[in-house]
Amino acid sequence: GDxxxxxxxxxxxxxxxxxxxxxxxxxxxNILEQESIDSALCKLDGTINKSNIxxxxxxxxxxxxxxxxxxSLKIPVYEYIRRYINEDNCICLPIPWLHIIGGGKHTGKGIxxxxxxxxxxxxxxxxxxxxxxxxxxxxALEIISKERCYNLVFSVCGGLAPIFKSxxxxxxxxxxxxxxxxxxxxxxxxxYIDVAASSFFLDNRYFLNLEKKVFSxxxxxxxxxxxxxxxxxxxxxxxxxxxxxxxxxxxxxRIGERLMVVGDDIFVTNPDLLTRGxxxxxxNAVIIKANQIGTxxxxxxxxxxxxxxxxxxxxxxxxxxxxxPILAHLAIGLGADGAKLxxxxxAESTARLNExxxxxxxxxxxxxxxxxxx
Numbered sequence: 213g214d215x216x217x218x219x220x221x222x223x224x225x226x227x228x229x230x231x232x233x234x235x236x237x238x239x240x241x242n243i244l245e246q247e248s249i250d251s252a253l254c255k256l257d258g259t260i261n262k263s264n265i266x267x268x269x270x271x272x273x274x275x276x277x278x279x280x281x282x283x284s285l286k287i288p289v290y291e292y293i294r295r296y297i298n299e300d301n302c303i304c305l306p307i308p309w310l311h312i313i314g315g316g317k318h319t320g321k322g323i324x325x326x327x328x329x330x331x332x333x334x335x336x337x338x339x340x341x342x343x344x345x346x347x348x349x350x351x352a353l354e355i356i357s358k359e360r361c362y363n364l365v366f367s368v369c370g371g372l373a374p375i376f377k378s379x380x381x382x383x384x385x386x387x388x389x390x391x392x393x394x395x396x397x398x399x400x401x402x403x404y405i406d407v408a409a410s411s412f413f414l415d416n417r418y419f420l421n422l423e424k425k426v427f428s429x430x431x432x433x434x435x436x437x438x439x440x441x442x443x444x445x446x447x448x449x450x451x452x453x454x455x456x457x458x459x460x461x462x463x464x465x466r467i468g469e470r471l472m473v474v475g476d477d478i479f480v481t482n483p484d485l486l487t488r489g490x491x492x493x494x495x496n497a498v499i500i501k502a503n504q505i506g507t508x509x510x511x512x513x514x515x516x517x518x519x520x521x522x523x524x525x526x527x528x529x530x531x532x533x534x535x536x537p538i539l540a541h542l543a544i545g546l547g548a549d550g551a552k553l554x555x556x557x558x559a560e561s562t563a564r565l566n567e568x569x570x571x572x573x574x575x576x577x578x579x580x581x582x583x584x585x586x
Contacts, residue, residue, distance in 0.1 A: 226269040233265060234273055243281045246296060250274055250507035262506045274507040275538055289538060290571060293545025297512060303575060306527065306548040307331060307583045308338060308568065309404045309447075310345035311555030312352055312389075313382050314371025316408050322373040323382045324420050326408035329552070330390070331446060333583055334400035338572045342556070342565055344395070349556050352389035371555050378423050383443050398444030404552075406449040407436065410477045413453035429459035437466050447472035449499065454478040460494040472497040472524055481505040483513045490521040497524035499552070502542065504530070515546055526550035535559045537567035544571060549582060 213220055237256050241249055253273060257265040282292035294303070309331050315323030330348055335341035349372070356374050376382045383403065390397045397403070409432065412419050418427040427435060429452065436451045448467070452459040454477035464473045476499035479485045486498055498518050502511040518525050527543035529552060543551040551568070554561025572579060 223268065226266045226272070229265050229269045230273055234269065238273070238277075243277060243284055246274075246277060246281065247509050249277050250509035253507060254510075267503065267506050270506050271503040274509070275502065278508055279538065288571070288574070289541035290545040293508075293542065294547070297515075297546065302580050303544065303578060304547050304580045304582050305338065305568075305572065305575075306543045307550040308341055308565075309526075309550060309552050310342070310349075311371045311552075311561070312345070312349055313386055314373040314555075315376075315379075315382070316411050322422075323376050323379045324407075324412055324422050325379050325382070325405055326411065326450075327371060327404075327406035328382060328386055329404040329406070330386070331402045331404055331583070332395075332400065333402055334395065335583075336581065338565075338568045342569070344393070344401070346556055347393040348386075348389050348395070348401070351393045352386060355385060355389060355392070371557075376422065379420070380439065380442075383439070387443065402444050402446035404447045404449070405439070405445060406474075406476075407451045408477070409450055409456075410453040413456070418453070429456050430462065433459055433463045433466065436463060440467055440471060445471060447474050447497070449474035450476050450478070452478075454480075457492060457494060460489075461492055464493055464495055468496050474499060474524075474526060476501075476528070479514075481511055481514050483510065483517055486514055486517050486523075490517070490523070495523065497526060497549070499526050499528045500546070500548065501528050501530055503533075508542075512546070515548075524549040526552055528552040529554050529560070529564065533560055535563040537563045540564045540567035540571060544568075 214222060217224065233256065234253065237252050238249060253270050257270060262270050278292065279289055282289045285292060309329040311327055311329050313328040316326035330345060332341050332344040335344055352372055356372060386403065387397050390401050395401050409418060412421065418432045432452060436448055439445065440448060448471065451463050460478060467473060473495045474497040475489060475495035478494065479489060479498050481501050481504040489495055498514065500511055500515060502508055505511055505514065515525050525548045527539060527546060527548040529539055539553055553564040
């Protein structure tokens, strides 16, 4: 709010809230009692959306408690999270999706969809997976640089974001990049699309500006279904707007048996909203963002609801985060089915991806790769 400090985007207020208000409450509490600490943080704030103390201050404190607890026990953070949620089975490494093409509000130009990502199902390790993604990313960059007279920009998550003729034009360029990298789409590599439909939803209609089309809810469902039938898509995230519950139910009914229908904006890692979604038959997978809900305990509660309903869980990064690699530990510690930790460009993303490789190397043969069983 201080316009003279980072034009109002500074975090001095959040830091002061931690050093003063939060500190007064937490000093003296047992670092191993995460649930009690998170409860105290929520009680201190006293609002539903954590607008008093601030969600950024609260989630930073909650995650730092996790790191401090792990340090006190001299174990890795992912192992502490596993113990915290009473996991006693083998450690599962989640499926990684890698950001290749960006659009929507993350770029201010390009495609209407927010992200198009890949999942190399032909890989048997993170190290190999990220190398394959690098090859595809590089081929996509070569194609754009040689054949397209566009000023290339990058999205906030590192995706390539030139101007395309249509949303499908972007998918087709990615398919071509996969092939030129030496892989077969649908066999070696699958496609993950984050539509982020809320960003172009207005007055109960969907405005695809790039294609100059306006869709009703059911027409948008038809459009998304057609995309999944035409291309080797394994998941659609936020295919409908967050308030379009009827459309979500219809989309899930039509494609939920053959691929993941992933809810992010519609659930915002909120246990109550996910419970509503389960009852209405909305989605079959949920994005988990700890800084969306505010504490690790609340995020865990959402994971528990998802598992009980047989929903897949995907730990995801958000734009504007730091390069702290704790999300890699969170994805593995929570036993998530997938991890969306960014692309191959930018310190934030690469720090998290490198941490996954370090954990993989440390675990060796003690890890189980979830994608082997797909």
